[in-house]
Amino acid sequence: MKIALVGNPNSGKTSVFNQLTGLNQKIGNFPGVTVDKKSGILKRSHTPHEIIDLPGIYSLYPKTQDEQVVYDILGNQQHADYPDRIVVVVDASNLERNLLLFTQVLDMGVPVTMALNMTDIADKKGLVIDTEKLSELLGGVQIVRIVARTGVGINELVDEIISQKPHQASQPFLGGEFDKGQFLITDSTEQKTRVEKRYRKITQILKFVVKQKPVRKSIINRHRAVDRVLTHPVFGYLIFLGILLMIFQAIYAWAEWPMDLIDTLFLSMSKWVKNTLPDGLLTNLIAEGIVPGLGGVVIFIPQITLLFGFIFILEETGYMSRVVFILDRFMRPFGLNGRSVVPLISGVACAIPAIMATRTIDNWKERLITIMVTPLMSCSARLPVYTLLIALVVPDTFIGPFNLKGLVLLGLYLIGLVAALLIALIFKFFIQTKEKSFLVMELPLYKMPRWNNLVITLWEKVRLFVFDAGKVIFSISIILWVLASFGPGDRIEKAVAAIPEPTSEVSQEEFEQQVASVSLSNSYIGILGHAIEPVIRPLGYNWQIGIALITSFAAREVFVGSMATIYSVGENFDTERTLLERMRSEKNSLTGRPVYTLASGLSLMIFYAFAMQCMSTLAIVLRETKNWKYPLIQLVYMTGLAYVAALITYQLLK
Incomplete structure (x- = not known):
């Protein structure tokens, strides 16, 4: 069977999906649109039933792209993703609002089961729900009580889904024949009449099926007390900034030793390849190109894992919704609103899904401004660049209790946020609209994150990062190695022949380093790098950095893989010098001073903080705006x- 999951945002639909599928998931887009499509195989059944997680929506009236996708699937039996059965995840602690979507799905005429989720929270609030009576009043629909976060009731839900008894579509909620066209009504007055009619019936039903028990200390009051602190107009911002500071300190402190371990491991792999395999081009390609390039990706798994882990915890606990709330008033003078916070914060992970998340912003002007500035938020692809450069040029010292490296990393993220706000302010005056906007949102109750969901989420994110970035870096590493190992005609041979033979004053090791440096400088990549060097020299960069800037336009994290490949060509791995040590020893050919200083390092960090070094992001902007001028303006x-x-930074600090 093909089974669709439908539900409101914050109803626990993702937790249900994870419980039903475990790690048997794949992520893509629905055909023709940039809307996330998550699907998986039901893990608790011998028959391979497919579970499709449809976008979280509040209504089937298709006003947004998410709602249109869900409507198109449920309203068309010929659609490739049309389900055999639907499971609607309903928040038991907020039944009235959730029943609006449920009854709309019911009116689509597709067999449906209700997964009544968060029953534990409903119990704490003193809500007693008569599920048998509710089922009767909804036309006999099957209702299963669950707590998706802990797995309570999931087995019963699976039994209900895969049972052999016929799941006939219930009677339409509003009476009469099923009318799928009702959700395509564009007349706002008629739409309002039908929602109002639906809510009146829902309210009548709830009077019969929901009773309120007296509770000694309401959970709502406790949560409101916490909210008075976390959403305070002053303390709320300070707490949020403090949380960010702790996150970035932890990213550096906790990821350092596993990163050193991975770096040593890949260095040993290159050395083993060089010493074990027979000499030749293939051995050099593996040792100097592929292994260092892939190591440049894998080494950042600890930091990527920590970053996504902290984001998951902020979202799962309900705190991220509070951030949206408190930042709404702050965002509006810049032409944004509170809903812009979700894409901007999501941009810390990746700009692509973040730009897709702007679909929740109804106001076109605010949505377009958010799209245009979201790539300024430092994404996870920039993190490897920042980490490499901070380790290279920032002293390992403390300012009070805070590590200077962690403070610099936090500063880079804040610089991106400040730049996004200032650029948004500029766009606000160029993009004109008469449409007014407002923010209406639900603040979910605070809850403990489920750690099994954390494992699934981290595995999914890291796997995508490693394989997506790995494919690009693998390809570029091979290309770079070829360009760095060969040159036109006999140019490399002549340049090497001009080097004086080693003497008692010049060791064999120094002579080999000179040969490697001259060979690289006269290779195809060296010639290209020297051609662009005059343009980037005012920024404090040499031609090797210039090459990495060009290759990393495919994806920002390619910078690290490119540097690893460039500084591995001709390297004698017996010296066991890490990439950082090789980069630290790099000297400017004109001045004889180190290339990587605090000035040039910070200049390069600032460049990557602002530059559009991602072709995929430009492609998504084009698809979302359907106009070439916006990605071009962005670029x-x-x-x-x-x-x-970057120019100002280097010239001030050099």
Whole structure:
């Protein structure tokens, strides 16, 4: 069977999906649209039933792309994802609002089961729900009580889903024949009349099926007391900033030793390849190109894992919704609103899903401004660049209790946020609209995150990061190695022949380093790098950095893989010098001073903080705006901003 999961945001639909599928999941997009499509195989059944997690929506009236996707699937039996059965996840602690969507799905005429979730929270609130009576009043629909976060009732839900008894579609909620066209009504007055009619019937039903028990200390009061602190107009911002500071300190403190371990492991792998396999081009390609390139991705798994883990905890506990709430008033002068916070914070993970998340912003002007500035938020692809450069040029010292490296990392993220707000303010005056906007949102109750969901989420995110970035870096590492190992004609041979033979004053090791440096400088990649060097020299960069800037336009994290490949060509791995040590020893050919100083390192960090170094992001902006001018404007303004900001940084600090 094909089984669809439908539900409101914050109803626990994702937890149900994870419980039903475990790690048997795959992620993509629905055909033709940039809407997430998550599907998986039901893990608690011998028959391979497919579970499709449809986007979380509040209504089937298709006003947003998410709602349109759900309506198109449920309203068309010929659709490739049309389900045999539907499981609607309903929040038992907020039954009235959730029943609006449930009854709309009921009116689509598809066999449906209600997964009554969060019954534990309903119990704490003193809500007693008569599920048998509710089932009767909804036309005999099957209702299963569950707590998706802990797995309570999931087995019963699976038994109900895969049972052999016929799941006939219930009677339409509003009476009469099933009328799927009712949700395509564009007349706002008629739409309002039908919602109001639906709510009146829902309210009548709830009077019969929901009773309120007296509770000694309401959970709502406790949560409101916490909210008075976390959403305070002053303390709320300070707490949020403090949480960010702790996160970035932890990312550096906890990830350091596993990163060192991974770095040593890949260095040993390159050394083993060099010493074990026969000499030749293939051995050099593996040792100097592929292994260092892949190591440049894998080494950042600890930090990526920590970053996504903290984001997951903020979302699961309900705190992220409070952040949206408190930042709404702060965002509005910049042409944004509170809903812009979700894409902006999501941009810390990846700009692509973050830009897709702007679909929840109804106001076109605010949505477009959010799209245009979201790539300025430092995404996880920038984290490897920041980490490498901070380790290279920032002293390992403390300012009070805080590590200076962690403070610099936090500063880079805050710089991206400040730049996004200032650029949004500029766009606010260029993009004109008469449409007014407002923020209506639900603050979910606080809850403990489920750690099994954390494991699934982290596995999913890390797997996507490693394999998506790995494929690109693998390809570029091979190309870079070829370009760095060969040159036109006999140019490399002539340049090497001009090097004086080693003497008593010049060791064999130094001579081999000179040969490697001259060979690289006269290779195809060296010639290209020297051609662009005059443009980037005012920023404090050499030609090797220039090559990495070009290759990392495919994806920002390619910078690290490119540097690993460039500094591995001709390297004698017996010295066991890490990439950082090789980069620290790099000297400027004109001045003889180190290339990577605090000035050049910070300049490079600032460049990557602002530059549009991601083709995939530009492609998503084009798909979301359906206009070439917006990604082109984005590319031009971000590249220009990056160059000017990096130039100022280097010239002030050099």
